[in-house]
Amino acid sequence: MRVKDLILLLAIIYSYSAYTQNMVEYTSGWEGKIENSKTFNLKVEIENLGLEKARFKIFNRTNIIDYPFNIKSASLIEIPFSENYYFKGVLSKNGKEINGFIKSGMLLYHLKLTQSDNNTFVGIWNILMVDELKSLNFYLSVENGAGNEYEAYPIFGDNRFTGTWCDNFKKENDSLSFTDFKTGLQFKGKLATNEILLDIYLGNNLLTQIGLTKSTTDWEIGGFKNDNKTSILQLTEMEKLISKDSLPNTHSVLISKKGKIIYENYFDGYNANIPHDMLSASKSISSSIVGIAKDKSLFKNVEQSIFDFLPKKYQIHKDSLKTKIDIQSLLTMSSGIDAIDYGINANPKSSATEQNYQRTPDWIEAILKAPMIHKPNTKANYGSANPALLGVAMDSVISEPLELFIDKFLFQKLGISNYIIQSDLKDKPYFGGGMYLTPKDMLKFGELYLNKGKRKSKRVISKKWVENSFKNYRNLENVVDKNGYGYLWWHNTYQVNEKSIKSIEARGAGGQYIFVIPYLKVVVVVTSGNYRNGKTQQPEAIFKKYILPYLEN
Incomplete structure (x- = not known):
């Protein structure tokens, strides 16, 4: 056999074997090391604000994002720096800082960018919430492998990061890809014999690369002094x-x-x-936003029906009983909607519990379709659907982006800048919980x-x-x-x-x-x-x- 033919045959064999890799072989625990403790602590810069050569930059040890932009509005800075990612902020009156948010995944990360020199504004984005990793250990649990089907869950040795919510698992030949829809991080892996080479991306931009081998010992997670x-x-x-x-x-x-x-x-x-992830403790913060909106006369009173605030497409759910759901009933968990959260017990599919409505493409639609079990303002049953509706109501009466209103009228006045807001599927702050505050x-x-x-x-x-x-x-x-x-x-x-x-x-x-x-x-x-x-x-x-x-x- 000629050398040329042999090379071609080997290429065909390799291609076929790669294509037929069975994920059963990779169903295991994998481990590797993150490059350094500051890999996910990203520097953010806005250069030449207001000029033709304005740029939005994100970098760690290497340049990750370098995006040219022009401001269309003097009152609002909007920078869509990558697909499904954006920065939205406001320049302070004295021109010395920009307060805004990076939208990445389900999270709105607040950033305060302060002016340094040459019209450059600088800040830090801790995408994993922690200020520096205490452990460089990185683990990957590959589960339920069969043919091209699998699930994969990244786990950090530094468990102060609250963890990923991964989905969208794909495989093509020897390539894997999946997404953490919480932080917005993208994972792309190459399968090799006894090895996975895993790249972590911000959009289409490489953050870091980790070589993984099969775990042979128990994982070392947490345990910090x-x-x-x-x-x-x-x-x-x-x-x-x-x-x-x-x-x-x-x-x-x-x-x-x-x-x-x-x-x-x-x-x-x-x-x-x-x-720290406050989960439902941030419902009380949601209440304060309703109060601030009321203080500013953005709505008349807490006796107003929720249907006074809802978009037209939701008005079909208005009936003689649901129209009596008012702002006060939502604030006091007394809407009467079947949103009762009994914890781990099975919930009827028709109920508007978080476990149910967050699995649908339109959370508000799912909540409003749920049956009424009580007349509003008569009986109280704890459930996150109530404040979720409040968030939609407040968004309808506030003219600026809701997250910027929250920052301007609550957190800036409290001297709070290091925080994160969980969003809903429409990139709006979710009033049901999930805010991160120190x-x-x-x-x-x-x-x-x-x-x-x-x-x-x-x-x-x-x-x-x-x-x-x-x-x-x-x-x-x-x-x-x-x-x-x-x-x-x-x-x-x-x-x-x-x-x-x-x-x-x-x-x-x-x-x-x-x-x-x-x-x-x-x-x-x-x-x-x-x-x-x-x-x-x-x-x-x-x-x-x-x-x-x-x-x-």
């Missing part, structure tokens, strides 16, 4: 229990009294710079309500709205403790030293709590990672047993 601070208040018993894992997955505990931080500590490698900024938000809407003597929300928010309208019927409920705020009472102490609380799954205790002039924040072990209410035990007794002394 605490870097605790010295605080005025000593809570040594609580700290010992956290360190011994008797109060597992506690990530932070912060306490302020009369506006002064008296205790601040972080655990499991967390620190003051990492925004624990210290969660504390600031709690203090805003403790101080009846003021921050450092400046009014942010009206006193009346705060007072109405903290009222107990009715008890939640679908939670074990039958808690009272305000405007997306929980009520609870703790018995300590024969005293009954009332607390108003923002709560999120996994153990994300903001406790506001007006009687003591105290705000307490606890963040946690108890998502699947049944300890989601552990912060209440921490608060009652290991914090309140010391505050009472």
Whole structure:
């Protein structure tokens, strides 16, 4: 056989073998190393703003995005720097900073870009939320492989990153691709014998490349040492229990009294710079946005029907009962829509639970199609569909992009810039939960309500709205403790030293709590990672047993 023919035959054999690679062979755990601890901490620059040669840049150790753009509006900077990615922001009145958001995946990452020199604005985008990776270990779980079918889930050794939500698994010949629709990161892999070469992209732009081999030992995930601070208040018993894992997955505990931080500590490698997933605790922030809109007379009153705010295509769901769903009923979980969340129990497909409506292409359509089980404003049942409708209502009355309104009228006034907002499928802020704030900024938000809407003597929300928010309208019927409920705020009472102490609380799954205790002039924040072990209410035990007794002394 001629050499030329032999080469051709080998090429055909290789091509055929690559094409017929069976994903059963790759169904396993894989591991490799990330290039460096700052790979996902991206620098963002806007150069020559307002000039013809303006550029939007994203880079780490190498240039990733270099996008030329022109501003069409002096009041709004919009930069679609890659397919399905954009930056949207506003230049401050003094011209020295730009506050805006990068939309990537399901997240709106807030960035504050400050002016350096030569009309250049500079900021940092931490796409994995953490300020620097504590572990360079990277793992890939390839599952359910059969022929060209498979699922693949990236897992970082630094578990302070909340993880990926991957989908859109594809295979062509020896190439794989899938997407993390939470962060927007794209993964593309090349299959080889006993190896996967995995590229991670931002759009079509390469971020980093990782060589993976099959795992032969258990994965090393988390386990980072605490870097605790010295605080005025000593809570040594609580700290010992956290360190011994008797109060597992506690990530932070912060306490302020009369506006002064008296205790601040972080655990499991967390620190003051990492925004924590608040999950449903951010429903209380959603309530504040409704209040700010009301204070600005962007809608008349909380007795207005939700159908006064909904786009025309949703009006077909209006009937004699649903038209009575008003803003107040949504704020108090009393809409009457079958949106009851019973946790892990099976939910009827017709109900408007998050598990159901978030699997549909139009969340609001799915919510409005659900049956009514009560007359509005009569019975309260906890469910995220209620604040989800509030988000649509607020978007309809606010003229600017909703996320920029939130930033301008709430977070900038609180001095908060390091945060992330989860969006819905239409790139709008999702009022049902999922915002990321640092624990210290969660504390600031709690203090805003403790101080009846003021921050450092400046009014942010009206006193009346705060007072109405903290009222107990009715008890939640679908939670074990039958808690009272305000405007997306929980009520609870703790018995300590024969005293009954009332607390108003923002709560999120996994153990994300903001406790506001007006009687003591105290705000307490606890963040946690108890998502699947049944300890989601552990912060209440921490608060009652290991914090309140010391505050009472």
